[in-house]
Every structure is written in structure tokens, then in C-alpha cells.
Amino acid sequence: MSARNMTQAVQADTSLLQRVDEIARGPLAAIVTDIDLNGHYPLEILRTLGEAGALAPHLQRNGADFGLAIQAMATVSRQCGATGFLMWCHMVCGLYLEKAPNSALNMELLSTHALGHSFGGTALSNPMKALAGIERMALEATPAPGGYRVSGVLPWVSHIAPGQYCGAMARIDGQKGREILFLLRFDGQATLRPCPHFSGMEGTSTWSIRLDDYFLPAHDVIAVPAQPLVSVIKAPFILLQAGMAAGVVQGCIDSMLEVEPQLGHVNRFLEDRPDTMQAELDAFTQRALKLARTPAETDPSYLLDVLDVRAHGSELALRASQSALLHQGARGYLSTAAPQRRVREAQFVAIVTPAIKHLRLEMARLMTEELPA
């Protein structure tokens, strides 16, 4: 890239992030509580973000800028963790569509998806855990004329709704190693059932999916066998979540600083003070952005780095949210207060796939010496 093009690219990044920040601090900040507690699904915000270009910097067509995608997600998550999570769901679904062989998916649908004119998430939590040997693969596919028949139940999948779609995976005839990655459309064939009330982040449009002989047409198949694609997507899938963590932590620091003038004299007796957390967050962000420069890297030590940075993000979010609540005291404990909302958002960052324990299991596995059988 020439110096001039580089300057233009940096300016474009800055202006995108400014626009995202305006959306986040403006219309999004105004409805955060509604999203968090009342289940408002902020598609209007996602549409605005999509039109601004914030849902697609990581796509090949936009230069595969994963760092910018993470920063945009962080800017949104700083105001609302649930919306940041929806961005992640949307971005990951974009990755699947991009890899689909069919142009109806990788061109047409991806174009509307990238702009936030159509919406879809990811149902790969269960498959990621299944491939790691943590739980059973929930969906099973059987070859059928013109495609497959898919059956099974997925307990909670976010950023889906009637008329939307998501990336999903099934095991063909239940056989390990024979997985299929496909686009699951909610066009009436699949049953969506509302989930029980969550303690927060209610506006993520999270449903239980039931498939009874869902007909999967061949043109909606993204990859079969799925494993090679999953191994390519795995690192960016996990790394993008750094945006959620960074945003939640920054929001927590904001809450600490907000009360600093009034309560600094007593808050200085707390650990994890805003300056400490900011230094740790900055180091974390730098590391995540550095890893984001090489999302296609397949070296095991790169994956180890991605897993570790993801675990680091969860730990930082948990500590920062706890500390922000302690910094604000009773004020932060109000049901509409940001600090206690962020405690729940941080808990979500720590448990959403891959959860801390899942990350540690995978890291231990990667670091165990391989010997002949």
C-alpha cells in the first residue's frame, strides 16, 4: 500500500470508528436498559451500524480488516454489551457466508448482510464444544434428494428471528468427522421457541431451535466436510470476541472515572483502579489487534495466542466489572445502573462459547506433548 493510500485508509478507519461512536453514544446509549432488561432487539441500531460499514470491515471485500472490526465492536460494547454481542454474531455469520460456494450466499445474501439489511447469527456454540469433545453434536443430517434432512434441538441461539438465518452445523448420520456447515433459514420450517428469562442481555433475540426433518437444500450448504473450514474460521471466530471484552472493560473504566471526583478519596482503597485497568486493557487491546493482522495464520502457537488473549479478555472483564461496581457503590447497584449491567455482561463474555473453562481445556490440549500411540 502506498503512503497516500495508507493515509486514506487510516482516515477511513478513523471516520468509521467516529461514526460508530456517535451511534453508540447516541441512539444506542438511550435504549441500553431497554435492550438489557426488557428484551428490545436493537435491529434498528444494527441497521445503522451496517450502513455505516461497521458490520463488515473483516470481510474480504473490505480488506479483511479484523482489527477494525474488533475496534468497532469494542466501541459499541462500551455502551452496550448485548449489542456488541449481536455485532459479533452478525460478523461471524458474515464469515460463513463469505466461505459459501454458492453465489446466492457469498454475493447476494452477503451484500445485504454486510449492510445490515438482513440479519443472521451463528449456531456454532454447540458444534465448537462438540468438536472439542465437551458435549454432543445437537443436529444430525441425513442425505436426501437435493440436499439433506436435518433434525435436532439447539437450546439457545442468538441474533435469529423469523425471516432471519444463521450458520449451523450438523453431523451427517451422526458420524464423527462427517460434519456439514450450512445456512439455516427461519422461513417457517424450523420451530423457534422463546428462551426462559435471562439475567440480562435480553435483547439478543435468543431462541431455542427445533428442527424436525428440516429440508436443507444443497445450495445452502456452506462446507462439507466442515472441519477444514472450521479450522480456518476458528481463530477469527474467537479473536473477534476481543471486541466485546475490550468494550465492556472500557465501559467499566468509564464508570469508575465517572465517580472519581466524588469518590476518589475513598475508592483509592480499592484494587483494580481505573489507571491499572486502563493499562491492562491497553496491553490487551494491542495484543488482540496484533493478532488480528494475521487472521489466516494456522500455526498452533497462533491459535494458542488467540485462546489466551480471549481468556485474558474474559478475566479482565470480570475484574473490571466487579471493580466498577465497587467504585460506584449503591449507585451502581440500581437495576438500571451501568456497573451492575456490566457485571452481567462480563459474566456473559466469560461464559459465551468459548467459555474460560473451554479455552483452558483447549490450551492444555495444545500444550500437551504429542507422542506416538
Added chain:
Amino acid sequence: MIPYRKFICRVCGWIYDEALGDADGGLPPGTRFDDIPDDWACPLCGVTKADFEPYVLPAAAVTAGTTPDISVTARSVWDAVIVGGGTAGWAVAERLRALSPSARIALVTGCAGDLYAKPQLSVALSRNLDATSLCQGQGADTAAGMGITLMGGTFASGIDPHAHRLRTTRGTLRYGALVLAQGAQPVRVPSLPADLVWRVNSLSAWLRLRRSIGDTPRRIVLVGAGLVGCELAEDAATAGHTVTLIGRGPYPLDGLVPPAAGRRLGARLEHAGIHVMNDTFVHNVTKPERTVGVNVVTSGHPALCEADIVIAAIGLETNLHLAHTAGLDTDNGIVVEPATLRTSQTDIYALGDCISIHGQPCRYIGPIAAQADTIAHEILGLRHAGYAHQPPKVRLKSRVAPLELTGTPDPAAPWEVVTDTTERLVMQQRRGSATTARLEVS
């Protein structure tokens, strides 16, 4: 226009900003405090405006120096965290405990932390050693006896040097000082795949190899004719196995010793029944059936070595992943300051096989005790003379050709023969009148 002001609720600390007003309380933006009706209530705690006072932003409440440095107390949960449960890790633990009965010490290791002497592994087959005779102490027992916390089966995944935190697969530890004693790992190359080729760099790996060899004579191929390769080859041959030793150089220990010594060693190994293949490169290793096939190119010609067991001993390298998460300076190991063994980050030290001093790794047991002692003194703030690195004496544990190398051999400098009889070969390198290296093969 008078600038907008802010008022703070004395009861709950909520701030009324005239610019923003309180929409929920019926006060549009721009409503002056004086214009607020008396029946208006604080949206947070319900008190009236009488309980508000002008809010003046205090000067920065937090100033350096007056803030208690909580992070120091928080990070001192462990006075020392040691990564690695091999000889180096235990040596530091032992020195720390000897110098400080009260220091809180944790040792993090991916293995069980059992104690053993690694050099014994390359002579264990012929001496018929087993788990019981090789293991000098269970990790858990040793830790309990020493009063330290052992985290076995735990892998360190990342370091946050500013926060003094070590992330592991069993949780994050806050440390006062961190010691990296992670060792080195066998070099991996695609031509020697890990699922077919053994590497012996730990007691557990050796025990698994031992189990795989079983109790009948086997065809064993050793790839790598360095010190460990030669030792393992002789050990296996002495134990009754059919052994092939494959080396890339023109003779064993190429690069370490001069041709006269290497050829003498090669001849003695051949005499002991080992098939020594010099100038040989492994193309790949396959296992179509029960037998493992080692496809080689020997002196330019392709050949196939069939084996039951293939062992690679082609060298060690430091895994720099953890060091890089902390941003430590590295070259072919973790760079340490030679006198203190401190890395490029405050409060992080390193020793043993994972470090490099003046750009050179030194992967021998010899220097570890002195290194551990230096680090223990450094961590505890005790005076010490400073670590002075001495190249250790290198010995080839061989019955057929015991070899000893002392001093600092220079691969580029010539060797001169001191003694050359059928029983004994002595050679040396000199700079001026001083002998800089000496080699003896008997």
C-alpha cells in the same frame, strides 16, 4: 449566558446538570437549578432539591504518591511463581525455601512435577531402570515437604508483566516474581511426525517409549547423531536391540568434535553393533502397516530403513510462546542479563534450558544450581556475587567411547592432536599459549 452548573445530591451523589435537566422528572434540558420546583425529587433517592448543593469538580483526587499502591499488595499473593517442574524449576524452589522459610512459592508445571535426573534417561534401557528407580521423588510429596504449592498438570498460557499476572490453564496467579524454568522442547520437523516418531525429553515420555518397546528385541532407528542420539543408540544396542544411528554429518557429533574424534566414536559404535549411517537425511517417515518406514537419502542415494521404533534426537529449542506474551526479549532462547538472570521485564527471571546468555543457549544440568541460587537471592533482595557463566564440561555417556569436552570449543578453529593411540585420543584448541578447549576420547 451564564454557564450551566451542576448540583450534587448530598444523600446519594446523583448529579443534576442544568444542561441536561431531568426529563423523567419533568425538567427539560436547560432548566436552571433555581427554577426547579420545590416538590421535585432526586430521581435516584427521592430527596428534594434542598438536599442538593453546588457541585464543583474537585482537583484530581488521585495523585501519584498519595495513592496506596494496592497493586503491589495484590500482586504479592505469591512471592514467587515458578513455571516448570524440571530440574531448574525445583532448584529455584529449593533455593528460595532454603533462604526464606516464609516465602509463598507456587510451582506451575504441565507434568506431575516428579523429580528425576534427565541425563539418566539416555542410559536407562541398558541399566534396566524403571519408573521406580528413575523417579527420585513424587512432585506432590516434594512440594509438601518443601512447603510450596505445586500446580501439576497446569500449563502457563500467558503473562501480563505490568499486572504481574500469570495466566494458566487452572487460573491466573498474581506474582511478586516470576521464574521461567520451562526447559526446551525437541525440535519438530515435518519429516519426523510426532505421531510416529518418539522424542525423549521427559520421564513420562521415556516411560511411554519404554512401554512401547516392550520386552523383546526391536529394530530401533535413532535420528540425530548428537550427544543424546549417540547415547540413546548405544543404550538401546547394549540392551539387545538392533540399532541404526542416522546422522546428517560425515561422522557422529559432527559440529561438536573434530573429524578424528568423531570417526573414532563412529567406529566404536559400529563395533558395538550399531549401524551408523553418516551423511544421511530423513526424507519422511511413514507407517503403512505395523512397521515404521524411514525413507532416507544417504550419501545422495535413497534408501529405506524399516523399524519398530523411531526416535528423533535432532536437538532442542526453546518454546518462546510464553515469553512473547510478556514481550520478553528473545533470540534462540529467553535473553537474560548474565549476572542476575533477569529477563527484559522487571521481576521476571529465567534459567536452565530456556535461556540464552550472550546469544548462546546452554542446555546442560551443570550451571543450573548456580543459576537457581542467583535467582533466589535476586528475588529475596539478598546480596550475591552475581552469576558467572562457565561452559560446563560435556561428557558423552558411553562405554565404548567415553568422550569428554572441556573449555570453549570454537567450531571454526583447528584442533591439534596431543595424544593419539588406539586407547586414547587427546586433542586441544589453543589461543596463543592458552588452551581454550580440550577433548579426550578413550
